[in-house]
Amino acid sequence: MIEFVSLGGAGEIGANCYYLNINGLGIILECGMHPQKTGLDSLPKFDLLDNRPTDYVLISHAHQDHLNALPFLIKKFPHLKIITTPQTRAVAELTLHNAISILKRQVNEKDFEIYTRDEVDLLIKSINYKSYNEKFILNSLTSAQVVEGEFFDAGHIIGSAGILLRFDNKKLFFTGDINLSAQSLLAGAKLPDEKIDILLTETTYGATDSSVINNWNIEVERFASSINKVINNGGSVLIPVFALGKLQEILAIIWLQMKKNKITSVDIFTGGIGNKINRIYDYNRYLVNRKEIDLVLSDIPQKNLFELDDVEQLFKFPCIVLASSGMIIESTNSFTLAKIWLHKKDSAIFTVGYMDPSTPGSKIANAKRGDKIQLTDRDSKTEVKCEIKNFRLSAHSKREELLELVSTLNPDKIVLIHGDNEAISWMGNSILKKFPTKKVFAAENFYKIIFD
Incomplete structure (x- = not known):
C-alpha cells in the first residue's frame, strides 16, 4: 500500500x-x-x-x-x-x-x-x-x-x-x-x-495559454530590443529576479546579448546572495547539463547594488538593475526599488517570470503608464509613470x-x-x-x- x-x-x-x-x-x-x-x-x-x-x-x-x-x-x-x-x-x-x-x-x-x-x-x-x-x-x-x-x-x-x-x-x-x-x-x-x-x-x-509564450530565443530578442530602447532614451531598467536561478539566467542573457552588440554596454547592478550563488553555477558548469560552459558568471562586470550611497545614482546614467525578489514581495530590495522606479518616466520595470496574483509584482506586471496602483494595504495609490513590460522567460x-x-x-x-x-x-x-x-x-x- x-x-x-x-x-x-x-x-x-x-x-x-x-x-x-x-x-x-x-x-x-x-x-x-x-x-x-x-x-x-x-x-x-x-x-x-x-x-x-x-x-x-x-x-x-x-x-x-x-x-x-x-x-x-x-x-x-x-x-x-x-x-x-x-x-x-x-x-x-x-x-x-x-x-x-x-x-x-x-x-x-x-x-x-x-x-x-x-x-x-x-x-x-x-x-x-x-x-x-x-x-x-x-x-x-x-x-x-x-x-x-x-x-x-x-x-x-x-x-x-x-x-x-x-x-x-x-x-x-x-x-x-x-x-x-x-x-x-x-x-x-x-x-x-x-x-x-x-x-x-x-x-x-x-x-x-502557451500561444502567448514565445520561443525562448525569440523572447530573448524581444527582451534585448526592449532594454535597448529604454537605455537609448536615457532610462534605466529594473528587472525583479529570484536570487537563485532567475538572476543567473537573466545575467547570462544580458551579457551574451551585450557581447553580440544587441544590448548597449551599460553598468549591470546586482548584489547580495545572488552573487554567491553565481559562484556555485560557475563551479558546477562542467558537472550539470549546461549550455554556455565557458561563460563564467562571476567574471561578468557587475556593480554592487548594496554599495550605492544614493539610489538616484541609478538614474544619472542608463543602467540595468537585477534585484530580488522576483515577485517584488514587500520589504525586499526589488519592492523598495520598484516604488522609486514607478515615478521615473524614462525608465522601465521588466518582469521575466511567474507572478503570484496576490503579490505586488502581479499588480505592477498588470499595470501600464497612467494607471494608479496600490502595492499593499499600507501604501497609498501611485501613478505609474515608467514603462512596464512582461517577458516569458520561464x-x-x-x-x-x-x-x-x-x-x-x-x-x-x-x-x-x-x-x-x-x-x-x-x-x-x-x-x-x-x-x-x-x-x-x-x-x-x-x-x-x-x-x-
Whole structure:
C-alpha cells in the first residue's frame, strides 16, 4: 500500500511538502515555506506526520517554497535522513543562512522559534548528496520495505532534480519543478527511460495559454530590443529576479546579448546572495547539463547594488538593475526599488517570470503608464509613470510539455500538485481527454490518497 498526503503545496504555489508511506517506509518529498505567509502559517502541517513512519527527506531543489522549512522539520523529527543533489546542498547552505535574517525581520510570533546559524551548519553537514543518475537505497529498521532512488536533472535551476523511486516492481516519479525546454544556461530536463506507474507532477503553467509564450530565443530578442530602447532614451531598467536561478539566467542573457552588440554596454547592478550563488553555477558548469560552459558568471562586470550611497545614482546614467525578489514581495530590495522606479518616466520595470496574483509584482506586471496602483494595504495609490513590460522567460514547462511528459512516462495514476486551481483543472481535464484510461487525482492539502 502507498499512502500520499500533501502537507502543503496542493492547489497552490506554496509550502511544498508531500508525504509518502510506502509499505511502512516514510519518505517526505520537499520541505518548503509559503512565500506569501509568515510565521507558523508559512510552514507545512508537520503535525500530520505524528504517528506515521518517517525515515527520509528528499529535496528536489533549493527554492524557498521547496526547502526553507527543513530546519523546522528536522527540529521536530531529528532522526530523518536528508538526501539531495550536491548542487542543491551547496545552495541550501547559502539560502538557509540568508533566510535567518529575513525571518527575524518578518516574524514576531512567540511560538515561532527561528532556527540558528549553528543549527543550519549542523543540518548541512547531515545532508547526504547523490549525483544525477546515481542510484541509492532507502530502507528502515522498522520496515522490511526497500526503495531504490535516483535523481534526474529537472532543468529548472542548478541542482534541481526529478526523483524516481523504484520498489516492488513499481515506479513512482516526482517531477519537482521541471523545465523540459532549454534556457540560456540550463539545457532542459532529462527523464527516466522507462514506464512509470505513479506520476506526481507540478502544474505551475497549467492555466497559461502557451500561444502567448514565445520561443525562448525569440523572447530573448524581444527582451534585448526592449532594454535597448529604454537605455537609448536615457532610462534605466529594473528587472525583479529570484536570487537563485532567475538572476543567473537573466545575467547570462544580458551579457551574451551585450557581447553580440544587441544590448548597449551599460553598468549591470546586482548584489547580495545572488552573487554567491553565481559562484556555485560557475563551479558546477562542467558537472550539470549546461549550455554556455565557458561563460563564467562571476567574471561578468557587475556593480554592487548594496554599495550605492544614493539610489538616484541609478538614474544619472542608463543602467540595468537585477534585484530580488522576483515577485517584488514587500520589504525586499526589488519592492523598495520598484516604488522609486514607478515615478521615473524614462525608465522601465521588466518582469521575466511567474507572478503570484496576490503579490505586488502581479499588480505592477498588470499595470501600464497612467494607471494608479496600490502595492499593499499600507501604501497609498501611485501613478505609474515608467514603462512596464512582461517577458516569458520561464524556468517551468509549458502545459503542453507537461502533457507530453505524461505521454512519455505513460503513468497509470497521476497526482497533480504545485499549481493553482485553474492550472490543475486544465491539466486534469486535458490529461483525461487525451488519455481517458488514466486515473488523475487533484491533491488537496491535508487529505490522503491511497494507491494499491
